[in-house]
Amino acid sequence: MIALVDCNNFYASCERLFQPGLQNKPIVVLSNNDGCVIARSDEARALGIEMGAPSFLIESLLQQHNVSVFSSNYTLYGDLSDRVMTTLSQYTDRLEVYSIDEAFLDLTSFRHHYVTGYAHTIRNMIMQNVGIPVSIGIAPSKTLAKMANRLVKKRNKQAGVYCIDTEEKMQFALQNTAVNDIWGIGSQYTKLLTRNGFVTAWDVSRAPEEWIRKNLSVVGQRMYNELKGISCIPFEEMPAKKKMVCVARGFGKVLSDKNEVMEALANFTAMVAAKLRSEQLATNAIQIFVQTNAHRSNEPQYFRSLTIQLPEATNSTNELIRQARQGFETIYRPGYNYNKTGCTAMELVPAEKIQYNMFDTENRARNSQLMQVVDTVNRSFGKNALRFALQGFGTRWKLRQLKLSPCYTTRIEEVLTINI
DNA sequence: TCTGGGGTCCTAGGACCC
DNA sequence: TCTGGGGTCCTAGGACCC
Numbered sequence: 324m325i326a327l328v329d330c331n332n333f334y335a336s337c338e339r340l341f342q343p344g345l346q347n348k349p350i351v352v353l354s355n356n357d358g359c360v361i362a363r364s365d366e367a368r369a370l371g372i373e374m375g376a377p378s379f380l381i382e383s384l385l386q387q388h389n390v391s392v393f394s395s396n397y398t399l400y401g402d403l404s405d406r407v408m409t410t411l412s413q414y415t416d417r418l419e420v421y422s423i424d425e426a427f428l429d430l431t432s433f434r435h436h437y438v439t440g441y442a443h444t445i446r447n448m449i450m451q452n453v454g455i456p457v458s459i460g461i462a463p464s465k466t467l468a469k470m471a472n473r474l475v476k477k478r479n480k481q482a483g484v485y486c487i488d489t490e491e492k493m494q495f496a497l498q499n500t501a502v503n504d505i506w507g508i509g510s511q512y513t514k515l516l517t518r519n520g521f522v523t524a525w526d527v528s529r530a531p532e533e534w535i536r537k538n539l540s541v542v543g544q545r546m547y548n549e550l551k552g553i554s555c556i557p558f559e560e561m562p563a564k565k566k567m568v569c570v571a572r573g574f575g576k577v578l579s580d581k582n583e584v585m586e587a588l589a590n591f592t593a594m595v596a597a598k599l600r601s602e603q604l605a606t607n608a609i610q611i612f613v614q615t616n617a618h619r620s621n622e623p624q625y626f627r628s629l630t631i632q633l634p635e636a637t638n639s640t641n642e643l644i645r646q647a648r649q650g651f652e653t654i655y656r657p658g659y660n661y662n663k664t665g666c667t668a669m670e671l672v673p674a675e676k677i678q679y680n681m682f683d684t685e686n687r688a689r690n691s692q693l694m695q696v697v698d699t700v701n702r703s704f705g706k707n708a709l710r711f712a713l714q715g716f717g718t719r720w721k722l723r724q725l726k727l728s729p730c731y732t733t734r735i736e737e738v739l740t741i742n743i
Numbered sequence: 744t745c746t747g748g749g750g751t752c753c754t755a756g757g758a759c760c761c
Numbered sequence: 762t763c764t765g766g767g768g769t770c771c772t773a774g775g776a777c778c779c
Binding site: 361506508 | 754757758759760761
């Protein structure tokens with residue numbers, strides 16, 4: 324059996340943990356740039372606040388019901404996530420951390436009738452150790468475990484655990500899951516399935532396998548077998564090797580000045596480089612892009628991206644920024660209002676296994692020493708204490724984060740103080 | 744009448760996830 | 762004023778090879 328442990332309203336629960344006064348109160352957490360709702364407490368959901376709702380459209384609703392609003396604070400969520408995963412790792416020797424708020428546990432070695440009780444123990448320990456509420460779904464396949472998890476959240480949140488361990492329960496779960504709620508079925512496949520008369524997961528599981536293979540590709544075919552309780556999606560304990568590293572952001576406001584857009588790109592590129600170094604990776608190619616605000620349909624639109632092959636794998640900020648700048652010169656067009664740019668590192672290799680190029684002119688050893696200094700200084704004095712000229716000092720491209728909570732658990736100046 | 748065919752690699756685009 | 766960001770996987774089609 325496979326268990327899926329999923330934190331309830333994770334980001335909202337994290338914020339609430341440090342403001343116990345918000346227990347049973349409506350909370351929402353906003354995306355980058357305070358753009359739209361990406362997490363909400365049950366109380367906020369009950370008010371009719373939709374996932375993904377643009378915050379400027381629901382402002383009056385938020386005020387009217389005195390909803391607490393937070394900018395997203397990934398440092399805080401990441402740290403609490405680590406603590407949840409650490410607790411989980413004590414209850415299984417096969418743990419797959421699937422996302423910031425979810426993990427699969429392999430419970431194959433357990434006797435069936437012990438599994439549910441065990442899951443309750445896990446749930447209680449996470450509450451005790453970290454203070455985050457979780458739900459647990461258990462089933463013979465990952466897809467069904469996801470389904471079980473969703474059902475317990477939806478139909479009996481207090482219970483916290485649901486186990487699909489009989490044919491009857493499996494049929495019940497499939498019949499009570501709409502096609503668009505199946506893991507692996509997104510908006511396009513929902514349209515396709517609905518058009519063809521499928522309503523529930525049960526209907527899908529009764530379809531001819533060839534039809535699924537033909538219309539939903541091999542990914543759909545795996546999902547189809549998983550619905551029948553045949554586990555096809557492998558368990559992956561080790562975090563998979565990264566294949567790309569991307570930093571792309573919308574600006575706090577639209578920018579038309581070439582230097583300002585370039586400055587934003589330089590900063591995002593520097594972030595990519597720092598990320599590569601922190602994971603001991605280097606890149607052989609970067610892809611950069613610039614784009615206008617697609618939501619402003621009355622303004623002229625422009626999007627262009629460019630892939631740049633590097634002479635040799637690197638993770639040094641100055642070289643990547645220089646390459647990005649050259650590329651930027653060819654894709655930038657004046658006269659547009661830009662609102663987003665980004666840099667993606669592709670073709671990653673381990674930093675220690677760089678294939679050196681005989682005709683290379685870069686001073687690699689010197690660069691890498693320089694980067695070590697940059698990383699050390701920035702670790703001690705803040706992210707951008709030491710930077711390259713092209714990164715500039717402008718702030719107009721920066722994110723809007725008006726409602727940011729403190730990093731209670733990761734920054735010593737921001738720990739919680741209690742007045743007694 | 745009949746204009747090769749099979750394999751591999753790469754890329755863009757489309758689907759999905761949280 | 763204002764609509765997220767960071768990923769993975771699969772497929773189709775073109776280029777190229779022999």
